[in-house]
Amino acid sequence: MPLVIMVEKRNFRGLMGVSDDLVVIPWRFYRDNILRPPPRVGIKQWENIMAQLLTGLYLLYPSRSLLLEYIENLYQSHGFTGQSDQSCPNLRLLFEREIRGHKYKAVSHFERYRENLESRVAGILRHCGEIFDCDYGIDLVRMLETNVVLEMDGLAREMKELITTLLLTRIFMYRLATSERTNRLKTIVMIDEGQDIFRRQSELQEAPSYLATLIAQARQMECAICVGAQQCRDLTFSLMSNTAFKIGTGFVDLRDLDEFCRIV
Amino acid sequence: MMDHRNRRDSKGGRVLREDDINILYGTCHEMGLDRYSDIEFALQVLQENPADIQMREVVLEAVANFEFLQTVSPNPFRPFAPLPSDDLSGELIVGRTENGGIYGINPDDLCRNMVLIGASGSGKSVILAQLAAMFLLSRRLNAARDHGGEEEFPGVNGGVR
Numbered sequence: 001m002p003l004v005i006m007v008e009k010r011n012f013r014g015l016m017g018v019s020d021d022l023v024v025i026p027w028r029f030y031r032d033n034i035l036r037p038p039p040r041v042g043i044k045q046w047e048n049i050m051a052q053l054l055t056g057l058y059l060l061y062p063s064r065s066l067l068l069e070y071i072e073n074l075y076q077s078h079g080f081t082g083q084s085d086q087s088c089p090n091l092r093l094l095f096e097r098e099i100r101g102h103k104y105k106a107v108s109h110f111e112r113y114r115e116n117l118e119s120r121v122a123g124i125l126r127h128c129g130e131i132f133d134c135d136y137g138i139d140l141v142r143m144l145e146t147n148v149v150l151e152m153d154g155l156a157r158e159m160k161e162l163i164t165t166l167l168l169t170r171i172f173m174y175r176l177a178t179s180e181r182t183n184r185l186k187t188i189v190m191i192d193e194g195q196d197i198f199r200r201q202s203e204l205q206e207a208p209s210y211l212a213t214l215i216a217q218a219r220q221m222e223c224a225i226c227v228g229a230q231q232c233r234d235l236t237f238s239l240m241s242n243t244a245f246k247i248g249t250g251f252v253d254l255r256d257l258d259e260f261c262r263i264v
Numbered sequence: 265m266m267d268h269r270n271r272r273d274s275k276g277g278r279v280l281r282e283d284d285i286n287i288l289y290g291t292c293h294e295m296g297l298d299r300y301s302d303i304e305f306a307l308q309v310l311q312e313n314p315a316d317i318q319m320r321e322v323v324l325e326a327v328a329n330f331e332f333l334q335t336v337s338p339n340p341f342r343p344f345a346p347l348p349s350d351d352l353s354g355e356l357i358v359g360r361t362e363n364g365g366i367y368g369i370n371p372d373d374l375c376r377n378m379v380l381i382g383a384s385g386s387g388k389s390v391i392l393a394q395l396a397a398m399f400l401l402s403r404r405l406n407a408a409r410d411h412g413g414e415e416e417f418p419g420v421n422g423g424v425r
Contacts, residue, residue: 003396003399003400005392005396007389009389011389011393012389012393012396014393015393015396015397015400018397018400018401018404019400019401019403019404022400147400183372184372185371185372185374185375188374188399190392190395190396192388192389192392194379215377218375218377219375219376219377222375223375224371224374224375224376224377224378225377225378226374226377226378226379226380226392226395227377227378227379227380228379228380228382228388228389228391228392229379229380229381229388230381230382230383230384230388231381232381235379235381239377239379240379242376242377243376243377243378243379244373244376244377244378245369245373245374245376245377245378245379246378246379246381247358247378247379247380247381247391248381248382249380249381249382249383249386249387249388249391250382250383250386250387251381251382251383252383256381260381
């Protein structure tokens with residue numbers, strides 16, 4: 001039963017004294033090719049999920065079809081068919097070849113959607129381009145055989161949300177593709193300082209992010225998600241409504257206590 | 265020796281040995297009743313004057329109604345221990361109950377997810393780290409058992425540095 005811990009600080013390194021097979025990965029050393037599907041997951045399914053994930057994270061729902069088209073074009077031009085031993089295009093290639101490579105009439109909707117995509121993907125690459133600028137990324141199957149602490153200190157909030165959502169999506173899709181339901185816990189994901197990732201504000205702005213879908217499916221995937229956060233009222237409704245164990249260790253103010261009492 | 269807490273009257277309420285104030289006080293503390301101001305006051309009066317029948321009746325009535333209060337009280341932070349019927353025997357120990365028992369969660373039940381809410385410095389990260397340590401230690405223990413070893417469970421408090 002592997003343990004994946006995603007933290008903002010470095011205070012979980014002490015766990016290395018408890019287990020010999022615990023691997024601590026600071027985010028600078030973490031690699032993930034966002035366009036490479038997890039093992040046994042088809043590219044058609046993965047490109048849909050990625051388009052949904054990226055546009056949901058940045059509230060760019062109108063740009064989703066365009067992004068999907070760009071990803072499909074890139075897969076085709078690169079000759080990628082989803083085989084694990086094939087070279088796979090990455091986010092930088094998507095940005096340079098497809099998003100920047102296309103031009104539409106300056107006043108068209110397409111140009112506006114493309115510009116939105118360009119600014120957001122450029123932001124991702126500027127913040128943590130080295131994470132996504134790779135061909136294979138971290139081996140998910142090996143990762144799920146060991147215990148991992150992923151340290152995300154110093155990362156921007158959107159990047160933390162992106163990396164967390166991406167990793168959870170990979171775990172879930174891999175579990176869905178490979179295993180049958182056994183009603184036994186298979187993976188435990190612990191997220192400290194979860195208020196940056198499960199933000200209620202973003203859930204209220206528009207449709208729920210892809211993370212909300214993942215949280216709702218966690219039990220079916222036999223994956224436990226344990227989240228620590230400072231304020232109850234900052235957390236998404238999807239998280240609060242899909243957690244059976246709610247532990248309060250001290251509240252910031254009466255309003256937060258009131259919120260906690262309402263959801264318990 | 266019969267446990268005084270298990271004696272019940274004809275209505276099913278709890279009955280205490282009326283002549284032993286210390287037992288009464290201890291029982292109220294176990295149930296968390298001493299956190300209510302009126303019960304606390306009654307217990308203080310009884311400690312000074314054990315013969316005060318009125319105060320003794322107040323406390324005995326509260327104890328007799330303990331289960332009823334526990335069911336109907338809408339306050340989730342009521343100072344009562346969980347019901348005996350609650351399964352608290354899980355491997356993952358997240359704390360202790362009011363009466364000193366272990367509050368443990370079964371790992372398979374964690375599939376229904378967990379959220380820890382707390383102000384800065386209230387111990388969220390410590391609980392998460394302790395849970396992680398318990399997972400890792402239980403894995404190591406199971407691995408040792410599978411290989412015929414006899415490694416002892418080192419306990420949760422010594423796990424995280």
